[in-house]
Amino acid sequence: MRNFCRHLRTPTLVRRIMIAQMLLLTLLWCLFLTYILWENLRSPPMLTGSNTYETILTLVDRMDDRPQDLTAVLEKFSTALREGYGGGEDPKLSISLIVRKNKEIIYSSDGAPVGVTNTLYGKIQSIQSEGRTWTSRTLKSGNSDAEVTLVTPAGGWNFFIYLNSRGYYILPLLVCIPFLLFPAWLSIRIAMRPWNKVVNEISLRTSEDLSPLKEVPKHMELRQMVDATNLFLARVRESSERERVFIADAAHELRTPLAAMRINVEALQSYVSSNNQQELLAGIIRSNSRAARLVNQLLLMMHSEVRIDTVMEPVPLTTLIQERMAALEPLAAERRIELEFYSDDEIWITGVRERLMSLIDNLIENAVKYSPEGGRVEVDLRSLDKSTQLRVSDAGPGIPFELRERVFDRFFRDPNQMQSGSGLGLAIVKAVAQQHNSNVCLSTSAEGGLMATVDFPNHPSA
């Protein structure tokens, strides 16, 4: 219920258009009505027609010999006229009837402005009398000198009274509006369909996807919006691309001084005999390696971020992991860590080879780094029903449960972790996994360390 209320409160374009439509309809109706009524007020149909006059004149002529009956009949007639006019019995608001014979009044409606006389027969005239304005018209009988004058009030404010008495003109509109609402709503909804298409396309995007919208609407207004959005996306794309290129360039530039430092220190090592000095040099080399690794990871990060120009192709994952493990083995051997790989036959997945490589490297390097000396890192690749599952387990300290989401953030490091690291490795793993429509989850391995699991959706032909 509350949701429904909130839904009602939020402004919608459809509602806005509907309200605008209804307001416009009402306004047009009112204008039309005003015009009609104003016309009626200026020249009331009762005065312009001659039937009423004819009837009264006939009555007056025929009942000339029975003045009392005539008065009674005219009295009734006047009442009927006033009722028909709709202004009630108040002469200031309603029609009045004055009958003269030889310029002498023989009948006038109750409270009629008797001072009103027309100067011309058959013409509607506006006449001032008793401080008011009246519209009146007089006709003279052809057979006698009887004259009939019909008088209606003509003041501007009378219009409203008139309108009030003619209220039934508003009714049709009030009755119509509810019936008009549904078709109006439906038509607007249908008209807005192309809009929804565009909205859907935008909402279905992944957060990194900055490619232009593929939906090109035929409608001008929408096309303008899509074009503007595409322009905006292009600008965002350019700026993020520039930023990436800048970071990559900076990282590349860093590599030469790092290489120089490393080579110089290594060359120096053979000249140094004292243990302390050797240790200091080893420290420089270690720091240098760390800096080099960070630079590499920055570059990997820049490359692993989704770009439009990447081509997904079938990759032999088993072979790739074997090759990467072979390349990383020296790193493990240094700390006497045994790498083990278990896999079914060759498993193919669709992906980007280089980025998958950085994912594998980061997972295995992490496992090796956090394993205790002489430990074991187990890599396991298996084909499941719907996916291919890669698992890397170590016997290290693992990652506490509450940090398992946050370790994927760039430069986030477990505050209790003594090992040096850049904090980019898992961010890269996550970026690459997302790019391959898979996800990474961390759990506890059989040996109490960390187990990273990546599920790749199956290659269609597999």
Place this chain on the structure above:
Amino acid sequence: MKILLIEDDLDLGNGVRIALADQGLDVIWVRRKVDALHQLDVCVPELVLLDLGLPDGDGMSLIACLRQQFKGIPVIILTARGTLQDRLCGLDAGADDYLVKPFVLAELLARVRALARRSYGFQNEVIEIRGLSLHVPTRRVTVSARNVDLTVSEYALLETLMMRADRVLTRRFLEERIFGAKENMSNSLDVHMGNLRRKIGDGYVRTVRGVGYVIDTVPIQKGAG
């Protein structure tokens, strides 16, 4: 061995020069493309180490030039740009090997030696690791001066492993190398490896489970330390 080092960075060039000179290699170091071309003519180096980012011209064009005029000279590219595309570009242009900065001295030396061996053959080359020696031209294998008879496949396997000592060779690589196998020959590889180990004795070939095999120049002690 005469090596021409083309590197514009002062510290890196100097460092590499001294480090290689310490290893008994004769290094000529230049910092510009012009000087490199001049040196190539004057002293005919046996190997070129080339940095791609030179101030007076692109390294790639220099490789092309090398390939045209000095066909036989092996080239190792030193570069800060290490993506697959960059590597392929460099190798397509005619470089023999590729080192991404920052590199380790040992790696640089290994690459230089390996390339020299590849380019100038293994004449009278004996590869020797911990008493296991392999005389390439005659295909003679000895363990502690005792001759060992190996089948063709076993020898090929051992030679492949010894020439790339300290590098883990994947099962796939070995299979393709030894059997030219396209189909799955895993069992066959294990059988040959088993036989080879029996003949040369344990402690030489180390298995990396599920990945491949390696011969370590320095043995790795197992167990917790």
